[in-house]
Amino acid sequence: MSSSDEHWIRSYGRDQFPHVLVVLGFALYPILLGVLNRTPLASEASAFLPGLTFMIIVLYMGLFAISFDFISGYTGYLSFGHAAFYGTGAYFVVLAANGQVPGVPEGTPFMVTMVLGATLAFVVALAIGAVSFRLTGVYFAMLTLGFAQVMYEFIRHWGYVSSNPTEGATISSGADLSIGVPFVDSLNFAVGRLSGDSFENVLGLGIDVSATMTSYYALGIVVLLSYFVMQRIIHSPFGKVMIAIRENEERARAVGYNVFWYKMGAFATSAFFAAIAGALFAAYAGGASPDNSFYFLVTADALIMAIIGGIGTLAGPLFGALFHEWFEDILSTESDGLSTYLEQLLPESVLTAEVAGLTINDFIGTFLDGRAPLYLGIIFVLFVLFVPNGLLGSIRDRLGGTVSKRFPAVLDRYRR
Amino acid sequence: MTIELTTEVPLVIDTLERLFQPSTIARIIVEGLGKAAVYFVLAVGLTLVFGLMGVLNFTHGAMAMLGAYIGGLVMVLSVSDGTGALVRIALFMVVLAVVFALLTGFGSAFEYSLIRPIYDRTPMYQILLTFGVALILEEVTRIVVLSQGIQPEPPWSGAMATAPAAFTERYDILGAPIRGLYAFEIVLGIVAVVGVWLFLNRTLYGLYIRAGSEDPEMVEALGIDVRQAFTIVFGLGTGLAGIGGVLLMWDPLWGPSALLAIDVLLYAFVVVIIGGLGSFKGTVAAAILVGIADSFTTWLFATGIVTFTGLPELTIFGLLVIMLIIRPQGLYGVEEVGGH
Numbered sequence: 001m002s003s004s005d006e007h008w009i010r011s012y013g014r015d016q017f018p019h020v021l022v023v024l025g026f027a028l029y030p031i032l033l034g035v036l037n038r039t040p041l042a043s044e045a046s047a048f049l050p051g052l053t054f055m056i057i058v059l060y061m062g063l064f065a066i067s068f069d070f071i072s073g074y075t076g077y078l079s080f081g082h083a084a085f086y087g088t089g090a091y092f093v094v095l096a097a098n099g100q101v102p103g104v105p106e107g108t109p110f111m112v113t114m115v116l117g118a119t120l121a122f123v124v125a126l127a128i129g130a131v132s133f134r135l136t137g138v139y140f141a142m143l144t145l146g147f148a149q150v151m152y153e154f155i156r157h158w159g160y161v162s163s164n165p166t167e168g169a170t171i172s173s174g175a176d177l178s179i180g181v182p183f184v185d186s187l188n189f190a191v192g193r194l195s196g197d198s199f200e201n202v203l204g205l206g207i208d209v210s211a212t213m214t215s216y217y218a219l220g221i222v223v224l225l226s227y228f229v230m231q232r233i234i235h236s237p238f239g240k241v242m243i244a245i246r247e248n249e250e251r252a253r254a255v256g257y258n259v260f261w262y263k264m265g266a267f268a269t270s271a272f273f274a275a276i277a278g279a280l281f282a283a284y285a286g287g288a289s290p291d292n293s294f295y296f297l298v299t300a301d302a303l304i305m306a307i308i309g310g311i312g313t314l315a316g317p318l319f320g321a322l323f324h325e326w327f328e329d330i331l332s333t334e335s336d337g338l339s340t341y342l343e344q345l346l347p348e349s350v351l352t353a354e355v356a357g358l359t360i361n362d363f364i365g366t367f368l369d370g371r372a373p374l375y376l377g378i379i380f381v382l383f384v385l386f387v388p389n390g391l392l393g394s395i396r397d398r399l400g401g402t403v404s405k406r407f408p409a410v411l412d413r414y415r416r
Numbered sequence: 417m418t419i420e421l422t423t424e425v426p427l428v429i430d431t432l433e434r435l436f437q438p439s440t441i442a443r444i445i446v447e448g449l450g451k452a453a454v455y456f457v458l459a460v461g462l463t464l465v466f467g468l469m470g471v472l473n474f475t476h477g478a479m480a481m482l483g484a485y486i487g488g489l490v491m492v493l494s495v496s497d498g499t500g501a502l503v504r505i506a507l508f509m510v511v512l513a514v515v516f517a518l519l520t521g522f523g524s525a526f527e528y529s530l531i532r533p534i535y536d537r538t539p540m541y542q543i544l545l546t547f548g549v550a551l552i553l554e555e556v557t558r559i560v561v562l563s564q565g566i567q568p569e570p571p572w573s574g575a576m577a578t579a580p581a582a583f584t585e586r587y588d589i590l591g592a593p594i595r596g597l598y599a600f601e602i603v604l605g606i607v608a609v610v611g612v613w614l615f616l617n618r619t620l621y622g623l624y625i626r627a628g629s630e631d632p633e634m635v636e637a638l639g640i641d642v643r644q645a646f647t648i649v650f651g652l653g654t655g656l657a658g659i660g661g662v663l664l665m666w667d668p669l670w671g672p673s674a675l676l677a678i679d680v681l682l683y684a685f686v687v688v689i690i691g692g693l694g695s696f697k698g699t700v701a702a703a704i705l706v707g708i709a710d711s712f713t714t715w716l717f718a719t720g721i722v723t724f725t726g727l728p729e730l731t732i733f734g735l736l737v738i739m740l741i742i743r744p745q746g747l748y749g750v751e752e753v754g755g756h
Contacts (some may be wrong), residue, residue, distance in 0.1 A: 025652065072621055078539075078540060078543070131740070131741045134744065135740065135744050137539060138472050138543070139689075139740065139744055140695070141429070141543070142685060142689055142736075142740070143737065143740045143744075145685070146689075146733055146736040146737045146740060147684075147737055149442045149733040149736075150681065150730060150733045150734055150737055153726045153729040153730040153733060154726065154730060157724055157725045157726030157727075157730075164702055296678065296682070298680070300547070300551075303544070363435075366559060366562070366563055367559070371555065371559065373551060373554075373555045374551075374552060374555035374556065374559070376551070377548050377549075377551030377552040377555060378548075378552055380544075380548040380551065381530070381545060381548035381549060383554065383621060384534075384545045384548055385530070385533065385534065385545065387536070388541065
């Protein structure tokens with residue numbers, strides 16, 4: 001790949017160049033958004049670009065979709081109840097913050113409870129996997145879904161969680177969850193709080209960092225680290241066995257691998273990171289409800305993100321999540337989306353013009369506002385039919401290899 | 417510990433005593449069979465489609481939802497306060513036929529245009545495609561229902577109000593007050609079981625389905641036009657889902673709502689998996705099992721013996737998990753179908 005006289009750091013850096021670009025893109029995005037908001041293009045920016053709160057959703061839902069892809073895209077086992085692990089992480093963090101988890105005192109650093117919750121999900125996944133991996137295909141998908149639904153119905157009616165378990169539980173303690181390094185936080189090293197912290201005039205440069213932006217960067221670092229760990233696993237010999245299982249399980253077994261334990265390992269690892277995503281979500285949202293954590297449709301969202309982004313490409317689901325949330329954002333009025341923009345842009349005479357008994361205004365309200373699921377469904381079906389490899393997968397097919405391997409060559413070609 | 421025992425033992429004896437009273441048994445069995453009939457009609461189309469084609473149809477719940485809304489619309493438009501019970505029941509039968517015909521056509525067109533091109537891909541893509549179409553159907557229904565001023569989330573009461581008074585009344589069976597609707601549901605359920613049995617055992621396409629769920633490759637090798645059979649069977653499965661939706665229209669527990677799309681789908685999955693995917697006999701048995709379990713746990717909760725409100729739902733999905741653990745291919749499933 002690289003000539004041997006090069007220093008390994010340099011060649012590694014060049015291999016990871018697209019990754020660096022993506023990370024830089026995410027890191028600089030809030031600044032770009034802030035700059036745009038001070039230009040005459042502010043209304044266009046808020047109508048056509050995802051706002052920062054949606055970018056935070058991209059981060060934790062992206063991580064959840066990546067963890068879903070880790071098992072479903074790389075071993076070929078469709079984990080249809082993956083929300084069970086996301087929910088485990090979310091509820092563990094909420095209950096721990098409220099001091100309701102035995103052995104975990106109130107005030108335990110968030111990073112510790114997050115890892116504990118993820119470890120619990122890891123163990124739960126081993127238990128579910130032990131029975132589920134006796135089955136394949138549709139049956140595996142249905143059994144994991146069955147387990148998740150049992151957990152969903154249980155948590156929905158479990159009085160211990162809160163007085164109204166159907167509505168979910170909220171973090172009641174006043175302190176915000178700090179995302180800093182555990183046990184160093186007390187030395188005032190805390191740079192990231194999931195809500196509350198804002199910094200004004202950073203380093204005297206006149207830059208203000210809002211509380212939302214702090215959360216964005218704090219979450220981003222956790223997601224980046226998690227992605228990096230999963231990426232290293234996929235590129236390790238362990239990951240190669242996962243792919244071998246996807247391509248031909250019989251043959252992988254015949255070669256001498258104990259495929260059962262590889263599948264268990266992959267499933268539990270994936271559950272671990274799904275729980276991290278759930279923990280980030282619950283900490284940011286300040287609570288969790290059964291319908292936004294354990295429910296079947298949460299898995300469905302991850303599935304849509306993975307398919308659009310490219311199933312079987314680890315980074316793909318993140319871009320799928322970006323696409324998904326961008327769509328949700330521009331089609332909702334809550335955050336000055338497309339319909340608000342059109343209402344301001346179009347003259348009154350056009351808005352009140354009637355077509356087939358509906359005014360244009362009604363039309364916008366009915367078919368645009370909050371209708372993201374409809375268009376996402378259509379796009380999803382088109383992807384399944386015509387772009388089965390998703391965005392990133394298709395780019396890979398075009399380039400003939402992973403982007404990170406091919407990108408330098410493409411760059412070289414343009415440089416000449 | 418001894419203190420706990422003294423409080424618990426009478427409770428168990430008390431429960432058993434109440435359970436073996438004729439009124440309790442009548443209530444559990446009649447309500448259970450009524451629920452079983454609904455579960456059967458909701459699930460049988462799914463199992464037919466899977467039996468022949470190996471496609472797990474995620475649009476099934478959305479199709480039932482369409483059936484409930486279309487049926488409700490026709491009933492609301494044609495029923496007034498003065499309409500008698502018999503006319504209402506006759507109209508209901510007409511609605512069943514109309515919805516069945518409409519959705520059979522719709523399902524066939526859907527299979528022909530969208531699923532047919534991707535049979536050569538892995539089964540996962542058929543799941544994904546039907547799942548995406550289900551999302552679209554649900555959202556379009558939400559838009560239409562919302563623009564017509566019918567609330568999409570709570571069951572549509574207008575459609576439920578068209579039920580004849582005889583069905584909402586409670587009748588005394590062995591001392592238990594039981595809603596008249598359950599008797600109607602049981603009758604319709606028996607008709608559906610007999611109808612599907614005749615279709616499977618007396619028609620050519622029934623033969624294809626039975627053969628297909630045993631050995632799909634052999635069916636193809638024998639020169640049967642599998643593609644045409646797929647289209648017809650998929651359409652019929654969709655039509656049955658629509659009938660299931662119409663049945664829910666008068667049921668106080670369901671009623672037409674956008675949420676049916678997911679709820680029906682999950683319940684139908686549970687029933688077909690417990691019975692064995694692709695097995696008709698299994699679907700009947702599983703529907704009865706789930707229906708009785710549902711009415712039993714509902715009784716446990718209603719009498720205050722168990723205070724956990726989620727018990728019926730938890731039991732149903734618990735049954736699914738237990739069945740998959742001890743017998744993955746289901747009650748009457750063919751092991752080879754279960755293996756993939």
